[in-house]
Amino acid sequence: MLGSEQIEGNDMRRFVALALLPLLIGAAPPAKPKTPSEIIATAPRSDWREIAADDLLVFDFAGNRRVVMQLAPAFAPVHVANIRTLARGGWWDGAKIYRVQDNYVVQWGNNDSGKPPPKGVVAKPPAEYSRRLAGLAITPLGSPDAYAPAAGFAGGWPVAFDRRGGTANLAHCYAMVGVGRDLLPDTGTGGELYAVIGHAPRHLDRNIALVGRIVSGFEAMSSLPRGTEALGFYKDRSSDVPIVRARLAADLPAVERPRFEYLGGLSFGAYRHARANRRDDFFIRPAGGVDLCNVGVPVRAMPKP
Amino acid sequence: MLGSEQIEGNDMRRFVALALLPLLIGAAPPAKPKTPSEIIATAPRSDWREIAADDLLVFDFAGNRRVVMQLAPAFAPVHVANIRTLARGGWWDGAKIYRVQDNYVVQWGNNDSGKPPPKGVVAKPPAEYSRRLAGLAITPLGSPDAYAPAAGFAGGWPVAFDRRGGTANLAHCYAMVGVGRDLLPDTGTGGELYAVIGHAPRHLDRNIALVGRIVSGFEAMSSLPRGTEALGFYKDRSSDVPIVRARLAADLPAVERPRFEYLGGLSFGAYRHARANRRDDFFIRPAGGVDLCNVGVPVRAMPKP
Numbered sequence: 113m114l115g116s117e118q119i120e121g122n123d124m125r126r127f128v129a130l131a132l133l134p135l136l137i138g139a140a141p142p143a144k145p146k147t148p149s150e151i152i153a154t155a156p157r158s159d160w161r162e163i164a165a166d167d168l169l170v171f172d173f174a175g176n177r178r179v180v181m182q183l184a185p186a187f188a189p190v191h192v193a194n195i196r197t198l199a200r201g202g203w204w205d206g207a208k209i210y211r212v213q214d215n216y217v218v219q220w221g222n223n224d225s226g227k228p229p230p231k232g233v234v235a236k237p238p239a240e241y242s243r244r245l246a247g248l249a250i251t252p253l254g255s256p257d258a259y260a261p262a263a264g265f266a267g268g269w270p271v272a273f274d275r276r277g278g279t280a281n282l283a284h285c286y287a288m289v290g291v292g293r294d295l296l297p298d299t300g301t302g303g304e305l306y307a308v309i310g311h312a313p314r315h316l317d318r319n320i321a322l323v324g325r326i327v328s329g330f331e332a333m334s335s336l337p338r339g340t341e342a343l344g345f346y347k348d349r350s351s352d353v354p355i356v357r358a359r360l361a362a363d364l365p366a367v368e369r370p371r372f373e374y375l376g377g378l379s380f381g382a383y384r385h386a387r388a389n390r391r392d393d394f395f396i397r398p399a400g401g402v403d404l405c406n407v408g409v410p411v412r413a414m415p416k417p
Numbered sequence: 418m419l420g421s422e423q424i425e426g427n428d429m430r431r432f433v434a435l436a437l438l439p440l441l442i443g444a445a446p447p448a449k450p451k452t453p454s455e456i457i458a459t460a461p462r463s464d465w466r467e468i469a470a471d472d473l474l475v476f477d478f479a480g481n482r483r484v485v486m487q488l489a490p491a492f493a494p495v496h497v498a499n500i501r502t503l504a505r506g507g508w509w510d511g512a513k514i515y516r517v518q519d520n521y522v523v524q525w526g527n528n529d530s531g532k533p534p535p536k537g538v539v540a541k542p543p544a545e546y547s548r549r550l551a552g553l554a555i556t557p558l559g560s561p562d563a564y565a566p567a568a569g570f571a572g573g574w575p576v577a578f579d580r581r582g583g584t585a586n587l588a589h590c591y592a593m594v595g596v597g598r599d600l601l602p603d604t605g606t607g608g609e610l611y612a613v614i615g616h617a618p619r620h621l622d623r624n625i626a627l628v629g630r631i632v633s634g635f636e637a638m639s640s641l642p643r644g645t646e647a648l649g650f651y652k653d654r655s656s657d658v659p660i661v662r663a664r665l666a667a668d669l670p671a672v673e674r675p676r677f678e679y680l681g682g683l684s685f686g687a688y689r690h691a692r693a694n695r696r697d698d699f700f701i702r703p704a705g706g707v708d709l710c711n712v713g714v715p716v717r718a719m720p721k722p
Binding site for chain 1: 519546558590600635707
């Protein structure tokens with residue numbers, strides 16, 4: 113997946129060069145820069161990158177509600193391999209959402225059910241809380257970050273990084289998914305997952321394995337009733353929300369397979385810039401900056417084949 | 418309200434001085450610093466500041482659900498005066514929640530009902546989007562901010578500020594409440610309000626009047642079904658959530674009056690520091706920084722008289 117992203121750093125430089133071009137040749141800059149939605153609407157086909165079917169995990173809930181998660185193998189390969197094995201072994205068929213903590217997380221899995229994990233699941237994956245910076249093509253955020261020396265985007269993911277230490281990590285933005293764990297050295301298998309439903313709890317960055325994000329249907333999770341027990345656990349197990357099944361998109365028949373793509377390339381650079389400098393008619397003072405988790409990488413459904 | 422906060426700047430310096438004291442006199446620092454919850458649990462009575470009854474607006478919804486909003490007269494005095502007049506004139510009795518946009522806002526009021534505002538409401542308040550920095554005692558955040566030269570807390574509120582320009586503004590953190598408006602010069606009367614239910618949309622800072630925050634019962638708003646129309650408006654007016662009434666706490670009989678207090682003084686300084694350096698057993702890498710909207714000023718209910 114990252115191979116196709118290697119051009120992003122160059123794209124960013126090309127984007128800046130193109131943006132400066134009118135000044136260099138003395139032409140007037142365009143009267144009205146595009147808004148974020150206009151950039152999405154007019155982005156060329158080539159700036160949209162399809163997400164691999166093996167990186168899409170489809171959860172079906174009670175009430176015909178569907179949530180699609182994108183996996184992040186470039187950041188947590190062992191946990192992601194576990195999650196694929198868990199899905200193929202039916203781990204989430206009959207699992208539950210059992211925790212909803214306001215302004216924090218929704219959590220689901222088999223918790224205290226005693227269900228054994230399928231064969232092939234690595235019981236103690238390594239602490240995939242950060243990775244080497246080398247190999248990632250970063251589009252810089254261009255604004256300061258409270259949690260790391262620098263922040264930006266790599267392969268469509270929000271990342272924080274440290275050039276000196278040579279490390280990078282996924283960030284706990286809204287709708288990002290992580291692996292529930294107990295105290296270390298346990299890192300969690302991936303059997304219990306949580307998704308962020310409030311302001312980014314970035315203090316969890318580099319302390320827990322992030323493995324993906326919800327790219328579709330998240331409202332079905334974020335609007336669930338909050339649990340009233342400590343940490344948002346539901347008081348009665350009858351409040352738990354049943355999960356009917358989870359399947360990798362790659363394992364569904366082609367005609368049923370959901371497809372998604374995210375915005376990259378020059379268009380994403382322009383989008384990030386426009387999000388930091390809102391100039392729609394509503395705005396009188398563009399911020400001139402933007403938080404890593406308030407850019408929102410555009411992801412959209414593609415027509416089925 | 419701000420008068421009682423004037424000591425906070427000095428408190429912060431005292432806090433830093435006290436924290437350094439063990440190093441200066443060669444004593445070992447305490448083995449385990451307090452966690453955020455331990456700081457709340459052990460804060461002295463004198464560090465809790467009661468919120469004035471005139472600054473608490475109580476919304477009662479269908480289904481016996483109650484949401485309490487704290488007003489911010491130090492930041493938007495004309496809008497807050499309007500909101501008190503609107504409440505006393507019965508503006509929200511029979512109003513509706515008509516918009517719920519995921520990862521953005523819940524909005525309520527009388528929208529397109531044609532209900533006239535009560536007498537005394539200023540139709541075009543000034544643009545109270547920021548205020549003079551002078552007169553605010555700031556506890557600095559101690560971390561960089563993507564949207565302003567600096568950030569911190571004043572009188573229990575999250576603020577961004579610019580020492581050079583001499584201005585400060587409330588920040589669009591989770592549960593903060595702002596005034597819906599159309600295009601300028603309209604700033605909104607305060608009759609249509611919205612509250613943040615997702616990652617802080619800080620690009621709205623200094624573009625709209627923030628007038629307070631929800632301090633109790635917010636789950637009843639944040640977990641509402643998301644609207645399916647553009648911008649999260651409900652498709653059918655039958656989906657609107659009825660508001661039974663809104664009253665200022667000051668106008669309720671003393672025995673029914675909810676009371677709240679927030680954490681200030683030395684304890685809040687310690688709390689902010691602990692939130693930036695989580696050392697509970699769960700954490701292996703404290704961030705050493707924290708986002709303005711991820712500190713969360715502690716607010717709690719007080720016993721009724």
